[in-house]
Each structure stands twice: as C-alpha cells, then as structure tokens.
Amino acid sequence: xxxxxxxxxxxxxxxxxxxxxxxxxxxxxxxxxxxxxxxxxxxxxxxxxxxxxxxxxxxxxxxxxxxxxxxxxxxxxxxxxxxxxxxxxxxxxxxxxxxxxxxxxxxxxxxxxxxxxxxxxxxxxxxxxxxxxxxxxxxxxxxxxxxxxxxxxxxxxxxxxxxxxxxxxxxxxxxxxxxxxxxxxxxxxxxxxxxxxxxxxxxxxxxxxxxxxxxxxxxxxxxxxxxxxxxxxxxxxxxxxxxxxxxxxxxxxxxxxxxxxxxxxxxxxxxxxxxxxxxxxxxxxxxxxxxxxxxxxxxxxxxxxxxxxxxxxxxxxxxxxxxxxxxxxxxxxxxxxxxxxxxxxxx
Amino acid sequence: xxxxxxxxxxxxxxxxxxxxxxxxxxxxxxxxxxxxxxxxxxxxxxxxxxxxxxxxxxxxxxxxxxxxxxxxxxxxxxxxxxxxxxxxxxxxxxxxxxxxxxxxxxxxxxxxxxxxxxxxxxxxxxxxxxxxxxxxxxxxxxxxxxxxxxxxxxxxxxxxxxxxxxxxxxxxxxxxxxxxxxxxxxxxxxxxxxxxxxxxxxxxxxxxxxxxxxxxxxxxxxxxxxxxxxxxxxxxxxxxxxxxxxxxxxxxxxxxxxxxxxxxxxxxxxxxxxxxxxxxxxxxxxxxxxxxxxxxxxxxxxxxxxxxxxxxxxxxxxxxxxx
Numbered sequence: 255x256x257x258x259x260x261x262x263x264x265x266x267x268x269x270x271x272x273x274x275x276x277x278x279x280x281x282x283x284x285x286x287x288x289x290x291x292x293x294x295x296x297x298x299x300x301x302x303x304x305x306x307x308x309x310x311x312x313x314x315x316x317x318x319x320x321x322x323x324x325x326x327x328x329x330x331x332x333x334x335x336x337x338x339x340x341x342x343x344x345x346x347x348x349x350x351x352x353x354x355x356x357x358x359x360x361x362x363x364x365x366x367x368x369x370x371x372x373x374x375x376x377x378x379x380x381x382x383x384x385x386x387x388x389x390x391x392x393x394x395x396x397x398x399x400x401x402x403x404x405x406x407x408x409x410x411x412x413x414x415x416x417x418x419x420x421x422x423x424x425x426x427x428x429x430x431x432x433x434x435x436x437x438x439x440x441x442x443x444x445x446x447x448x449x450x451x452x453x454x455x456x457x458x459x460x461x462x463x464x465x466x467x468x469x470x471x472x473x474x475x476x477x478x479x480x481x482x483x484x485x486x487x488x489x490x491x492x493x494x495x496x497x498x499x500x501x502x503x504x505x506x507x508x509x510x511x512x513x514x515x516x517x518x519x520x521x522x523x524x525x526x527x528x529x530x531x532x533x534x535x536x537x538x539x540x541x542x543x544x545x546x547x548x549x550x551x552x553x554x555x556x557x558x559x560x561x562x563x564x565x566x567x568x569x570x571x572x573x574x575x576x577x578x579x580x581x582x583x584x585x586x587x588x589x590x591x592x593x594x595x596x597x598x599x600x601x
Numbered sequence: 602x603x604x605x606x607x608x609x610x611x612x613x614x615x616x617x618x619x620x621x622x623x624x625x626x627x628x629x630x631x632x633x634x635x636x637x638x639x640x641x642x643x644x645x646x647x648x649x650x651x652x653x654x655x656x657x658x659x660x661x662x663x664x665x666x667x668x669x670x671x672x673x674x675x676x677x678x679x680x681x682x683x684x685x686x687x688x689x690x691x692x693x694x695x696x697x698x699x700x701x702x703x704x705x706x707x708x709x710x711x712x713x714x715x716x717x718x719x720x721x722x723x724x725x726x727x728x729x730x731x732x733x734x735x736x737x738x739x740x741x742x743x744x745x746x747x748x749x750x751x752x753x754x755x756x757x758x759x760x761x762x763x764x765x766x767x768x769x770x771x772x773x774x775x776x777x778x779x780x781x782x783x784x785x786x787x788x789x790x791x792x793x794x795x796x797x798x799x800x801x802x803x804x805x806x807x808x809x810x811x812x813x814x815x816x817x818x819x820x821x822x823x824x825x826x827x828x829x830x831x832x833x834x835x836x837x838x839x840x841x842x843x844x845x846x847x848x849x850x851x852x853x854x855x856x857x858x859x860x861x862x863x864x865x866x867x868x869x870x871x872x873x874x875x876x877x878x879x880x881x882x883x884x885x886x887x888x889x890x891x892x893x894x895x896x897x898x899x900x901x902x903x904x905x906x907x908x909x910x911x912x913x914x915x916x917x918x919x920x921x922x923x924x
Binding site: 393394395397399406556564571 | 664711714715716717718720721722724725726727728729731732733735736739840848851852855861862892893894895896897898900901902904905908909912
C-alpha cells in the first residue's frame with residue numbers, strides 16, 4: 255500500500271506542490287484565506303489559478319505533443335499571434351464592445367492558431383522533419399509575424415466584452431478557470447474515454463509498430479499539433495484580454511520553455527509514449543505557485559530564474575534512472591564497510 | 602561525379618550569400634563596398650564565435666540552449682569585476698573564459714552521466730546563467746576601463762579604405778581553429794562519429810563520454826569568448842544582453858547546412874550562415890522602410906527552405922544506397 259502511494263505518478267508533483275503551499279502558509283498565515291467581495295472570490299489561491307490559466311492551457315496541448323515523442327517550440331509565438339490578431343481586429347472596429355465583432359475576432363484568432371498548428375503537424379508528418387526543428391521555424395518566424403500584425407507596437411483595446419475572457423468572473427470564480435477546466439475535460443475525455451489516448455501513446459512509443467498495427471500515425475500526429483496550436487491560441491486570448499492589449503514582442507515569450515517544464519515536472523517523459531494530463535496541470539500550478547511565492551517573500555523577481563533552474567535540474571535528476579541508481583549504489587556501499595576487501599578477494 | 606554531394610548544402614549557403622550580396626549591390630547605392638562586407642564581420646563577430654561552438658554541439662547530436670545566457674553572464678561578470686571591483690582585464694578575461702568552460706563542462710557531465718536530454722539540461726543552464734546575471738545586478742553596468750575602450754575602438758586598417766575590429770580577428774582565428782579541430786584532429790572525427798550514431802561510436806571504442814563532455818565545454822568556452830567580444834562591442838554588462846541569441850545561433854548553424862540530427866555539417870557553412878543573417882539585416886537597414894521584424898520572417902523562411910533541402914538531399918541519398 256505504502257509502496258503503491260510512492261509509485262503513483264502524481265506522488266512527487268503533488269508532494270512538491272504541497273510543500274510549496276505549506277511553506278507559503280507558514281510564511282504568511284492568511285495565504286489560504288479566500289474572501290467573497292462584491293460577488294467575486296479573492297485570495298492568493300484564486301490568483302494562482304487565474305494567472306496560471308494560460309500556462310496550464312499551453313501545457314495541456316504540449317503534453318499531448320510530447321506524448322507522441324514530439325515537441326512544439328512555437329507555442330509562445332502562437333500565443334503572441336493569436337492575441338495580436340484578436341486585438342488588431344477589435345481595435346479596428348467601430349464599436350469595440352459589440353459581441354459580434356469580438357466573436358469574429360476570437361474566431362479569426364483561433365482559426366489562425368489551428369492553421370499554424372496544422373502547419374507544424376504537416377512539417378512533422380508530411381515532410382518528415384524532426385519536431386524540434388519543424389517547430390523552430392514557426393518559433394522564429396511567428397514572432398516576426400506577430401510583430402507584423404501589431405506593426406511592432408502594443409495594440410490596446412477598450413472592449414468590455416473582450417476583457418470578460420481574461421478578467422470577468424462566472425459564479426464568483428474567474429472566467430479563465432472555466433476555460434481551462436473546459437479544455438482539460440475535453441482533452442481528458444478524448445484521450446481517456448476514447449481510443450485516441452491509446453493511439454497517441456502507441457505512436458509515441460513506436461510510430462512504425464503502431465502504423466503496422468493499423469494506427470494512422472500521421473493523422474494522430476497532425477491532430478495533436480492542431481490541438482496544441484488551438485490551446486496556445488486560447489492562451490493568447492486569455493493573456494491579451496487580461497491586459498486589454500497585444501504585444502507582439504513580449505507576449506508569450508518563453509512560454510514554450512515553461513510549458514515543457516510543466517509537462518516534465520508532471521511526470522510525462524520527453525521520450526514519448528506516456529502522458530499524464532493531471533500531472534501537467536499540477537506541474538503548471540507548481541511553476542505559478544513558485545513565481546507567486548518568490549514575489550511574496552520579496553526576493554527580487556529576477557531571482558525566479560535561478561530557482562527555476564534548480565527546480566528543473568532537481569526534477570530531471572529525480573526522474574533520471576542513472577542518477578537514482580548511482581544514489582542507491584552509494585547508499586548501499588555506506589552500509590557495507592568491508593565491500594572493497596571482499597571485491598578484491600573475490601576477483 | 603564531379604562534386605561530392607556532402608558539399609551541396611554548404612555551396613548552396615555560399616551561393617545564397619553571394620546572391621543576396623550581389624542583389625543588394627545592384628539595388629542600393631553604396632552597398633557594394635568592402636566596408637559593408639567587413640561590417641558584416643564587425644557586427645556579427647560574437648555570433649560567429651557562438652555559432653562555431655554550437656556547430657560542434659549540433660554535430661555531436663545535441664543542442665545547447667544556454668549560449669545567449671552565458672554571453673550575458675560573461676558581460677555581467679566582466680563588467681562587475683572590472684568596474685566595481687577594479688580587477689585588471691588581464692585577470693578578468695581568462696577568468697570568465699574558465700567560468701564559461703566549467704559551466705559547459707558541468708552541463709555536459711550531467712547530460713552524459715545522468716542521461717538527461719541536452720534540451721532540458723541546457724534549458725536549466727539558460728535559466729541559471731540568466732538568473733545569476735540578475736543576482737549580480739538588475740541594472741546595466743557601463744565599462745569605462747581603458748583597456749576595454751581601447752580594444753573596442755581599435756580599427757585595423759585594410760586595403761581599400763576599410764577596417765575591421767580586433768573582435769573580427771578573434772572570430773576569424775576561432776573559425777580557423779575550429780576547422781582544424783573538426784577535420785584534422787581525433788577529437789573532431791569522434792564528434793562526427795558520435796553524431797552519426799552514438800551506439801556505433803561506443804562499440805568502436807571511441808571515447809564517447811570524454812568527447813560528449815568536451816563538446817559542451819567547448820561550446821561554453823566559445824560562448825564565454827563571444828561574451829568577451831560582446832563586452833568589447835557593447836562596453837557594458839547587462840542581464841538582458843543577447844536575449845534570444847540561442848535561436849539566432851541555431852538558425853545560423855542550420856542555414857549553414859548542418860543537420861540537426863547530428864553527424865553532418867561544416868564549420869565553413871556555419872560561418873556563411875551567420876553572414877547570411879547579417880546580409881538580411883544590412884539589406885533591411887538599407888531599404889529603410891522595412892521593419893526589423895522582417896528579419897525574423899525571412900530567417901524563418903530560409904530555415905524552412907534549408908531544412909526541406911536537407912530533407913530532399915538525405916532522402917535521395919537513402920534511396921541511392923538502397924538501389
């Protein structure tokens with residue numbers, strides 16, 4: 255029983271998140287306090303969920319891509335493009351708050367994200383290019399495209415309707431949480447209640463074998479890249495609507511790295527073949543909590559990077575088979591003082 | 602067959618560079634001069650040095666995302682030691698070079714011994730180096746040390762009324778040394794073998810562990826050297842220096858014809874890959890009306906074309922072997 259608990263894939267991520275939250279609770283006792291004011295819930299925990307929403311979304315898409323042994327470096331650029339397109343269209347409109355205009359803008363942004371995801375997927379399956387390189391193209395060019403859309407400037411919009419996506423609240427909770435929950439449920443249902451999840455895992459562990467056993471690898475891979483593009487597109491809408499502006503230069507910068515980090519912390523291996531959506535969500539929450547914690551203790555926010563570096567390294571080392579073995583070896587020899595002697599006699 | 606197929610990507614890179622330069626010369630007055638050509642070197646010397654280190658890493662089948670951050674860290678450490686503590690540059694420069702190499706060595710060792718993907722380890726290295734910059738200082742540290750300003754301002758005159766800087770000299774020496782190392786030493790051959798197939802290299806009895814760690818050490822050293830050159834160029838240390846440079850570097854290596862899967866590529870290709878990026882920027886600045894983001898879009902397009910070209914070439918090779 256005890257062993258099972260340790261072996262569960264969510265054990266380490268949850269422990270880490272709990273440790274972080276516990277530290278926060280000790281440091282500031284009202285960290286967990288949530289108050290209801292004017293029909294909205296306020297509190298650090300709600301903030302973590304709200305600000306973490308775009309990252310969770312991107313990371314969910316990334317999880318599926320990584321499960322097929324791929325990687326999508328272009329998500330940060332897609333985040334920027336989607337926000338830029340939506341804001342640009344709204345800012346051109348006569349009545350910025352009109353529902354039809356906002357819906358058209360959202361549709362255009364998400365449609366473009368789908369196309370960009372399709373482009374990535376096509377490069378990976380159709381042209382047979384390594385995922386890391388195929389998506390590198392859009393990562394470099396995409397940032398330029400986003401700047402082209404915004405003409406290198408920060409486009410601000412004043413649209414109550416559009417702002418609702420990022421700042422509005424539904425049933426006392428931020429609306430963005432519902433968007434994330436919706437996508438998470440869709441992704442879980444599609445992958446765990448249909449055979450799609452199995453297909454993704456089989457393509458990730460061995461594309462050739464799965465092709466031979468009748469799985470259309472190319473369709474599966476195409477689908478995950480499109481889904482990842484869509485997730486990044488929605489994240490771009492959340493981000494840009496939260497600040498009512500689009501910045502082609504800085505929106506979604508380094509999102510790909512944070513998203514990959516969240517996936518890896520969540521226990522999904524970069525070697526593909528297995529994925530844990532809940533692990534990813536917890537991974538993204540860990541990153542967001544870490545950022546909040548660092549802000550709260552008053553350490554300069556720039557130090558976040560150093561802490562992040564050590565977290566990445568620690569997580570990867572724990573997951574590394576070679577590292578664990580070397581630890582075990584060292585631990586064992588410590589309990590066995592005469593080992594050297596025995597080895598020498600025996601040989 | 603007159604021409605070995607393995608040289609095709611490099612020749613395409615060179616031809617593209619020549620073509621772009623000629624096109625620019627016809628279009629803009631004052632473009633066709635030795636100085637414009639030399640300025641490509643002057644403005645991109647740090648990128649050349651970084652890209653050389655990156656070429657070795659990519660040839661061995663890995664990737665190094667930490668280069669930009671290591672450059673920033675180098676400028677920051679140099680600036681704070683020279684400016685705030687008053688250390689002589691003679692001590693500081695070797696010190697930062699050693700620091701960069703050790704940084705690379707540690708990453709290489711973690712990659713090799715704990716079998717973690719280079720992507721993740723160097724990503725952590727990127728965060729760490731960038732973060733350490735901010736630990737030193739959040740603001741820019743301007744350098745007014747006599748040695749640094751002297752080196753920055755020294756112009757080496759060339760025939761044809763043009764000049765280059767000392768940084769260019771360093772970059773050219775690095776390129777020459779790298780070509781020698783890659784093609785005429787045991788280490789270079791092992792790097793190619795490692796990129797071709799690590800398993801085979803191991804079975805052939807090649808020193809895989811040592812070479813793999815050395816490759817990252819070399820890349821760390823090159824980044825630190827590029828950081829020193831960058832310090833000459835900017836005369837300041839700042840945590841936001843060279844943000845996103847790792848992408849430019851990887852793009853230059855790929856445009857230069859090096860296969861990202863490892864084992865195939867040339868240092869000379871990388872050199873022209875950097876120059877192509879420089880030409881694009883020069884053309885955009887000569888054009889005047891084009892904005893800087895077109896650079897990114899064009900580089901993205903070029904990346905696409907080159908990756909596709911390599912794909913076609915390697916696919917043809919595979920079919921000829923089968924036949």
